[in-house]
Amino acid sequence: MVRPKSKFLNALARGLGDHLEKDNILREYEAHIDEILLESLDCNDEEEMMNRLVSRLGSPDEIVQMWKEELSVTPSNMKWLFILLNIVLFCGGSLLTLVHNLYEWDWITKVWNYLTAIPTLIAFLYMFFWALLGYEIGRGFGHGGRRLLRTTFLLSLIPNLTLMILTVFEVIPHGWFAPLLTKTFIVACIVFTMVLYPISWLGYRWGRKASI
Amino acid sequence: MFNRELVKGSTSLILLQLLNERNMYGYELVKELEKRSDHGLSVKEGTLYPALHKLEKQEYIDCYWQEQEKGPARKYYRITEAGRELLREKTREWQDFVKVMNKVIGRSNHGTAEE
Numbered sequence: 001m002v003r004p005k006s007k008f009l010n011a012l013a014r015g016l017g018d019h020l021e022k023d024n025i026l027r028e029y030e031a032h033i034d035e036i037l038l039e040s041l042d043c044n045d046e047e048e049m050m051n052r053l054v055s056r057l058g059s060p061d062e063i064v065q066m067w068k069e070e071l072s073v074t075p076s077n078m079k080w081l082f083i084l085l086n087i088v089l090f091c092g093g094s095l096l097t098l099v100h101n102l103y104e105w106d107w108i109t110k111v112w113n114y115l116t117a118i119p120t121l122i123a124f125l126y127m128f129f130w131a132l133l134g135y136e137i138g139r140g141f142g143h144g145g146r147r148l149l150r151t152t153f154l155l156s157l158i159p160n161l162t163l164m165i166l167t168v169f170e171v172i173p174h175g176w177f178a179p180l181l182t183k184t185f186i187v188a189c190i191v192f193t194m195v196l197y198p199i200s201w202l203g204y205r206w207g208r209k210a211s212i
Numbered sequence: 213m214f215n216r217e218l219v220k221g222s223t224s225l226i227l228l229q230l231l232n233e234r235n236m237y238g239y240e241l242v243k244e245l246e247k248r249s250d251h252g253l254s255v256k257e258g259t260l261y262p263a264l265h266k267l268e269k270q271e272y273i274d275c276y277w278q279e280q281e282k283g284p285a286r287k288y289y290r291i292t293e294a295g296r297e298l299l300r301e302k303t304r305e306w307q308d309f310v311k312v313m314n315k316v317i318g319r320s321n322h323g324t325a326e327e
Contacts, residue, residue: 024287028238028261031284035239036257057258070262073269142270143294211270212224212302 004050005033008060015064019071032057073140079152082133089129090159101176119185123192127199134200138207149204153197160193219253223263224272225306226253228291228299231273237286238264264289272298 009026016022036056043049057063099105100112115122133152137145166172167181174181230236230244241264242257267273272295277285291299 025261027284028287029258031237031286032239032257034284056256058256062256063258063262066259066262067265070265142267142272143292143298144269144271208298209301212228212267212272212298 004046004053005030005037007050008033008053008057011060012063015060016067019067021071025067029057029063075141075145075148078137078140079148079155082136082152083156085129086156087159089126090163094163097176119188123188127192127196130196130200131203134203134205135207138204139210140207142208142211145204145208149200153200157193157196164189164193214253219255223255223260224267225299225302227260227263227267227289228272228295229303231289231291232296232299235288235290237278237288241289267295271295 009030012029013022013026016025019025033053036053037049040049040052043052096108096112096115100108130153133156134149137149137152141148163172167174167177226245227241230241230248236244238257238260242255242260245253245255264273264275268275268289271292273289273291275287275289277287279285
């Protein structure tokens with residue numbers, strides 16, 4: 001009954017493509033199939049044996065689907081997803097500021113005025129983004145997500161710190177952020193930045209609870 | 213047979229519970245699960261490995277290969293301290309849930325009887 005085993009493993013191998021962990025995964029299924037074969041002496045032919053394998057293990061397609069889902073959640077994917085999201089938010093804000101200051105377009109001025117009238121709401125929405133970052137890492141990587149959270153947080157913070165430095169040293173003219181750049185707003189920005197990590201950490205703890 | 217989604221949602225908790233008792237390899241886990249549940253909880257055996265991989269990625273379990281005198285090497289899984297901690301937390305949560313559900317179901321049966 002070697003053929004049903006090879007057929008099953010070949011179908012799995014094809015479905016898994018050239019993933020790095022493919023050999024280890026197949027090795028484990030091979031050991032499992034060997035155990036099933038040992039207790040399937042009642043199977044009379046290869047077709048019956050193949051049906052037994054599929055009924056106990058699930059079809060190769062089903063298994064491959066589950067593995068694809070599992071292997072798609074990698075620390076690297078998660079890290080870059082959030083870093084890129086933060087960059088997109090920053091680029092969006094920077095572009096809006098730049099266009100608003102360089103061109104006198106009415107609709108941009110309207111958007112700018114609308115957004116600068118609700119800084120607290122925007123700050124809270126942004127804090128939600130950091131909480132979500134922590135939550136998703138906790139949910140996907142559980143206890144193993146601690147290091148990933150730290151790395152992702154530090155890398156994602158680069159645009160924030162760069163903007164702060166450029167503003168403090170007036171590389172970006174303060175006038176560009178009018179009427180936002182008041183003393184209260186600067187203090188609020190510093191406080192919000194300081195609480196970003198605790199917020200992400202709380203999100204992570206929450207996500208960890210949902211990790212299994 | 214129980215609802216498939218219910219079993220799927222409890223698989224990780226069951227695996228952690230079994231591994232909390234001793235280190236086991238995949239096939240052994242399946243057999244132990246069947247034995248403990250009188251064949252009431254059966255999962256597609258092939259779907260167990262992605263679930264174990266996820267728990268390993270989350271550092272709730274780790275693994276090692278062990279050569280056998282006869283037959284191919286087996287991959288053994290073992291629970292970590294973080295896994296034990298999570299198991300305690302989830303078991304408590306599960307027991308509380310069952311307690312509340314029993315109360316609710318008991319109360320609704322009572323209500324139906326009175327009607």
